Amino acid sequence: MNTLDLELLRALVAIEAQDSFAGAAVHLGKTQSAVTQQMQRLEDQIGHPLFEKQGRHKRLTPHGQKLLDYARHLLAINDEALRSLQQGNLEGVLRIGAPHDVADTMLPPLLAQVARASPLLQLDIHVGRSPFLMESLKRGEIDMTISNRNDPTLDGVVLRTSPTVWLCSASYVHDRAKPVPLVLADGPSLFRRLALEALDGAGIRWSPNYTSSSLIGIKAALRAGLGVTARGVELVGADLRVLGENDGLPRLPDVAYHLFIRKNVINPLTRKVFDMLKANLGLIRSAADQGASAAQSALGE
The missing domain is CATH 3.40.190.10 (Periplasmic binding protein-like II)
Incomplete structure (x- = not known):
């Protein structure tokens, strides 16, 4: 049986993240023709087209979308293995906060990623109201938190946009x-x-x-x-x-949930975990979306 080439899968993930072959080429430090050739090799390997034209753009086919999901998982496992072997297991205590309303949906996949990458790390979980968690983060009482507020004074990444x-x-x-x-x-x-x-x-x-x-x-x-x-x-x-x-009620805007840490954080453990979570963001979003979908299904939506 053939073995999937991780570099080809990395190019596929980059195309989806950058929303174009040209953007992926810049992100990967390659020429656009090189990225195109990589996708042709990947299509030859799986025996199905990965992209189809929609107007002036190329979009993933159902086979392409399915392979993309596998690619994210395979790359996450590969990257975790390399970090673990090269840096050793992170040890210590990481204090993570989350608002009550997403503690059941967004927090579990985030914690799973941390535990999987650093099994020796002790997690101290704080669940509360978003504004108070942000204050705790700025005071140094917790190391990172999920929040539905935006604060440019902190380092953050969007975990999910929620209706x-x-x-x-x-x-x-x-x-x-x-x-x-x-x-x-x-x-x-x-x-x-x-x-x-x-x-x-x-x-x-x-x-x-x-x-x-x-x-x-x-x-x-x-x-x-x-x-x-x-x-x-x-x-x-x-x-x-x-x-x-x-x-008779008006439409409400969506809310973006961020994962925040303090800028210029001193503790290298916090920065390493934050960078790892950013790298695995696709997996976290996917699992959180599944949790939200299950909640909606309870109402038959």
Whole structure:
């Protein structure tokens, strides 16, 4: 049986990441014709075309997309093996933060990548509200965190862009003639701001029916039928349903979740783990998307 050439697979991943053969060539330090020849060799090896023309651009075929998924996994394993053998296993304690609403979806694949690459590393996990986690990061109380806020003073990479939806209990009856009864987080909250801006922008009346300092309290109020809230799709479950434009509510913007560390971080362990996670970003995104899709499926979406 033939063996797949990792350099050819690396070129395939680069083409998808850079969205063009020319961009991949620059990224890999090769000529465009060399990258084209690599893809021709790869197509010959698997016996199927990897790309098809769509207008002026080339897009992956179903076989190309399937091979791309395998390529990411194979390259991640290869790169992890080299790092482990060349640098040795990282040891010590890494403190990672995550907001409550993505602790079940985005955090697990990230932790799995860290544990797989550095099994001797001890993980100290902090789950809380995004603004407070960011403050803890800046104070040096944690080493890295997932956050739905953007901060140019930190080093960050986007893990996933998540839809924001209006949520209520499965039994809640929405009355468009009345002010929207909102369930809100007290204090600083991105979702609170997005909800109020969207309703005010659409000229829709609202009232703050319930506030809570925790996501657990917000979910309790929703399940009790006390009102509506704006949250990421990760919060969707069998006991909650989504309201939308057909219910008279405005569309909400997507939210980007970042992984942040401090700039000029002193601890080399933190930087090495962060760089490893960036290199394996495709795997983390894929696993996180599967978690979010499972949450949406609970509502039959």
